[in-house]
Amino acid sequence: MNxxxxxxxxxxxxxxxAMAGGVAPLFFRLRVSPVFGYLLGGVALGPYGLGALGAKAxxxxxxxxxxxxxxxxxxxxxxxxxLFTMGLELSFERIRRMRRLVFGLGFAQVVVTTxxxxxxxxxxxxxxxxxxxxxxxxxxxxxxxxxxxxxEGKRLAAPVGRASFAVxxxxxxxVAPLLVMVSAFSGGGGRSLGLQLVxxxxxxxxxxxxxxxxxxxxxxPFFHFVAETRxxxxxxxxxxLVVLGDALLAAASHLSMALGAFVAGLLLAETExxxxxxxxxxxxxxxLLGLYFVSVGAGINPALILASPGLILxxxxxxxxxxxxxxxxxxxxxxxxxxxxxxxxxxxxxxGEFGFVMIGAGLAGGLIDRALSTTLVxxxxxxxxxxxxxxxxxxxxxxxxxxxxxxxxxxxxxxADAPRVIIVGYGxxxxxxxxxxxxxxxxxxxxxxxxxxxASAREAGKPVYYGDASRADYLRRCGLExxxxxxxxxxxxxxxxxxxxxxRRLRPDVTLVxxxxxxxxxxxxYDLGVSDAVPETIEASLQLxxxxxxxxxxxxxxxxxxxxxxxxxxxxxxxAAGAPERPRSTRRPRRV
Numbered sequence: 001m002n003x004x005x006x007x008x009x010x011x012x013x014x015x016x017x018a019m020a021g022g023v024a025p026l027f028f029r030l031r032v033s034p035v036f037g038y039l040l041g042g043v044a045l046g047p048y049g050l051g052a053l054g055a056k057a058x059x060x061x062x063x064x065x066x067x068x069x070x071x072x073x074x075x076x077x078x079x080x081x082x083l084f085t086m087g088l089e090l091s092f093e094r095i096r097r098m099r100r101l102v103f104g105l106g107f108a109q110v111v112v113t114t115x116x117x118x119x120x121x122x123x124x125x126x127x128x129x130x131x132x133x134x135x136x137x138x139x140x141x142x143x144x145x146x147x148x149x150x151x152e153g154k155r156l157a158a159p160v161g162r163a164s165f166a167v168x169x170x171x172x173x174x175v176a177p178l179l180v181m182v183s184a185f186s187g188g189g190g191r192s193l194g195l196q197l198v199x200x201x202x203x204x205x206x207x208x209x210x211x212x213x214x215x216x217x218x219x220x221p222f223f224h225f226v227a228e229t230r231x232x233x234x235x236x237x238x239x240x241l242v243v244l245g246d247a248l249l250a251a252a253s254h255l256s257m258a259l260g261a262f263v264a265g266l267l268l269a270e271t272e273x274x275x276x277x278x279x280x281x282x283x284x285x286x287x288l289l290g291l292y293f294v295s296v297g298a299g300i301n302p303a304l305i306l307a308s309p310g311l312i313l314x315x316x317x318x319x320x321x322x323x324x325x326x327x328x329x330x331x332x333x334x335x336x337x338x339x340x341x342x343x344x345x346x347x348x349x350x351x352g353e354f355g356f357v358m359i360g361a362g363l364a365g366g367l368i369d370r371a372l373s374t375t376l377v378x379x380x381x382x383x384x385x386x387x388x389x390x391x392x393x394x395x396x397x398x399x400x401x402x403x404x405x406x407x408x409x410x411x412x413x414x415x416a417d418a419p420r421v422i423i424v425g426y427g428x429x430x431x432x433x434x435x436x437x438x439x440x441x442x443x444x445x446x447x448x449x450x451x452x453x454x455a456s457a458r459e460a461g462k463p464v465y466y467g468d469a470s471r472a473d474y475l476r477r478c479g480l481e482x483x484x485x486x487x488x489x490x491x492x493x494x495x496x497x498x499x500x501x502x503x504r505r506l507r508p509d510v511t512l513v514x515x516x517x518x519x520x521x522x523x524x525x526y527d528l529g530v531s532d533a534v535p536e537t538i539e540a541s542l543q544l545x546x547x548x549x550x551x552x553x554x555x556x557x558x559x560x561x562x563x564x565x566x567x568x569x570x571x572x573x574x575x576a577a578g579a580p581e582r583p584r585s586t587r588r589p590r591r592v
Contacts, residue, residue, distance in 0.1 A: 011065075016065075016071075016291055019045075019294065023037050023041050024037045024038060024041075035145055035149065035387075036389075038293035038297065039294075039297040039384075041294055041297060042299075043297040043302065045064055045294075045298070046065050046298030047064070047298065048303060049298075049302065071291060071295045071298070074288070074291060075292035077244070077257075077288050078285065078289035078290070078291060078292035079143060079144045080243065080247045080257050081243060081261070081285035081288050082144060082148070082258075083172070083261045083262040084243045084247075084281065085265060085278055085281060085282070085285055086147065086165065086262060086265060087261070087264065087268070088265040088268060088274050089156075089269070089278075090266060090269060092266055095266065098162065098166050100334070101166030102170050106166055106167045106168075106169065106173075107170055108330050108333075109167050109170070109326065109330055110139055112330060113135075113138075113139040113323055113326045114135045116135075117135035117138050117139060117319075117322065118131045118134075118135040120322065126368075127367075129367060130362070130367045132181075133182055133185060133361075133367050136178050136181065136358055137355040137357075137358030137376070137380075138319055138355055139323070140174075140351070140355055140358075141168060141171060141323075141351070141352040143171075143258070143352065143353070144289060144293070146168065147165065148289060149347070149388055150347070159336070159337070160343045160344050160347070160394070164348060167327075167348060169262070171352070172256055172354075173259065175255070175256040175259070175354060179361060182365060185365065185367055204255050207250070207252075207255065208253070208255060208259075211246060211250065211260065215264060216267060219267050219268055220273075222242075223273045224273075224451050227276075227451035227466055228451050228452070230449070235276070239277050242264050243281065246260040246263065247261045271458075272454045272458045272464060272466045273465075274465065275465045275474060275478060276467035276468065276474070278477060279474045296353070297385070299378075300378060300381045304374065304378050305382070311375065313379075313382065315375065316382040316386070319351060319380070320346075320350055320383055321349070323348065324345035325345070327344060327348055328342060328344075331344055331345070342397050343394035346391070346393060346394040347391060349383075349390070350380075350384050350387050351380035351384060352384070353384075355376075355380045359377055360373070419443075419479075420443045420445055420479055421437055421443070421444040421483065421486070422444070422445060422475075422479070422480065422487070423444055423487045424447050424469040424489065425447075425448060425491070425496075425515075426448040426457055426464050427448070427490075429489040430487070431457070442484075445464070445465060445479075446462065446465070447464070447465055447469045447474075447478060448465075448466065451466055454466045469499050472506055475502060475503060476506070480507055481507070483507070484510075486499075486503050486507075486512050487514075488500055488503075488515060489515045490515070493521050496514055496515060497525065497528060500525055501528050501529075504530075512529065512530045512531050513532045513533075514530045514532070515534055516534060517536060518535050519535050521535065522535040545566075549562075
C-alpha cells in the first residue's frame with residue numbers, strides 16, 4: 001500500500017538527530033560542552049532563526065524547527081530522566097544526611113531570593129502580586145543544565161556538586177506550592193491561598209507517601225521478574241515504564257514529574273539492579289536532554305535581543321548577579337567554604353526551566369502582560385545559555401575544588417573514586433574470591449547476570465550487582481577507572497574473553513586476572529592481555545598432585561614449594577604463547 005509521506009511530521013526529529021549526530025560531536029571534539037552546541041543549534045534552527053527567514057526563502061523552512069510546542073512536551077522528559085538517574089546515585093539515607101543543605105540552604109535560597117527579587121520588581125513599577133510571581137519564577141535555577149555540566153566536569157561528587165544539587169532538589173519540591181500561589185493570585189475561584197495550599201499539598205504528600213510505600217514493596221520483585229527473562233528489550237521497557245509511570249503519577253498528584261522520577265530512582269538505588277538500570281536509561285537521558293536544550297535555544301529571539309540589547313542582557317546579567325550574591329551569602333552562613341560558595345553562586349545564578357512555566361502561568365492569569373513575558377523568557381534563556389561558560393569561570397576560582405572535600409562523603413557507592421576490586425561473575429569461584437578479599441579487608445564489588453544469584457548474595461549482605469560487565473559503559477559505572485584489579489570468573493569462556501578484551505581496552509594498566517577453562521583458553525586470555533590466567537584443568541591437577549604427595553608422606557613445605565614452582569613454570573609457558581605485542585599490565589603477574 002502506497003502512502004503519501006508527510007515530511008513536516010518528521011522534520012523536527014530529523015533536524016534534532018542531525019544535531020545530535022553531527023553538531024554535538026563537533027563541539028565535543030572542540031572541547032566545548034555539547035550543551036552549548038545544542039543551545040546554539042536551537043537558536044539557529046528555531047522559529048526566530050532560520051524559521052523567521054522561511055517567509056523570504058521557503059527552502060530554509062525545510063531546515064528550521066517550527067513546531068516548538070510539540071518538542072517542548074517531549075523535551076520535558078529529559079529533565080525527568082536526569083532526575084531519575086540522580087536518584088539512582090543517591091539513597092534515602094544520603095538524602096537524610098543532606099537534609100541541612102536541602103531543607104536549610106535550599107529553603108533559605110528560595111525564600112530570600114524571592115523576597116529580594118520581589119522588592120526589586122516592585123521598585124521597577126510592577127504590582128505587588130505580579131512582582132512576587134516574577135520573582136518566584138526567577139528564583140529557581142536550571143537542573144537540566146547545571147547537573148550535566150557538573151557531571152561533565154566530574155564535580156558532582158565534590159562539595160560544590162552536593163550543595164548545588166541540594167538547592168536544586170528543594171527548588172523542585174517547591175514547584176507545587178509556587179504554582180498554587182500563582183493560581184490564587186490569578187483569582188482561583190475566590191478561595192484563600194492557605195485553603196488552596198492545603199487542598200493541593202495534602203493529596204500531594206499522600207501520593208508521594210504512596211509512591212514510596214508501593215515502590216519499596218513492588219520495584220525489586222518487578223525487576224527481578226523481568227531480569228529473569230534475560231531480555232535486554234524487556235528490561236529496557238521495564239525501566240522506561242517505571243520512569244515515565246512514576247513521573248506521570250507525580251504530575252497527576254500536583255507534584256513535578258521530575259520529583260516523581262527522582263523518588264523512583266532513590267528506591268531503585270537500594271536494589272542490585274541500579275547499575276544496569278542506569279546504563280539502560282543513559283542513552284535516552286542524553287537524547288532527551290539534548291532535545292530539551294534545543295527547545296530552550298529555540299525560544300531565544302535574537303531579533304528581540306538586537307532590538308533591546310541593553311534591556312535583555314541587563315535583566316539576564318542582573319539576575320545572575322542578584323541571585324549569585326544571595327546564594328553566596330547564604331552558603332557562607334551555612335558554613336560552606338568561600339570557594340565552594342562562589343562556584344555554586346555562578347552555577348545557580350542564572351534562571352531555570354521552571355521559570356518558563358511560572359511566567360506562562362502568570363501570563364495566562366493576567367498577572368503579567370505579553371511584552372513583559374516575552375522579555376523575561378528571553379532574558380532567562382540567555383542566562384541559561386551562559387551556564388557552561390560560568391561553570392568554567394567557577395572551576396578557575398580554585399583548580400583544586402574538583403578533588404577537595406569538606407569531610408568524608410555521605411556514601412561511597414559502586415563506581416565512586418574509592419579504588420576497589422571488581423569481580424565479574426559471583427558463582428562459587430567469585431564468592432570465594434570475595435570472601436578472601438573480605439578476610440584481608442580489601443573492598444570489592446561483584447557483578448553477575450544471574451538475578452537469582454544476585455538476589456541471594458544481596459540478602460547475605462554482599463556488594464553484588466546485576467548487570468552485563470561486557471559493556472564498556474557498565475564497567476565504567478562500576479568504577480573501572482579507579483579499580484585496583486579486575487577478576488573475571490564466569491563459566492563461559494567466550495564471556496570471559498569479551499570482558500577481558502573490554503577491560504584491557506579501557507584500562508591497559510589495571511591488574512587483570514581471569515579464569516580459564518584449560519591451557520589453550522589460558523593462552524588466548526594471555527593473548528588478550530590478562531595479568532594472570534588460571535586454567536581450571538591445570539590447577540585441579542596441581543591440587544591433586546599436592547594431596548597425593550602429602551598423603552605419601554612427603555614433607556608439606558617441600559610439596560608446597562614444588563607445586564608453586566610447577567605453577568610458575570606453567571604460567572611462563574602459557575604467557576609466552578600469548579602475543580607479546582598486545583597491551584599488558586605493567587604489574588608483575590601474581591598468583592590467585
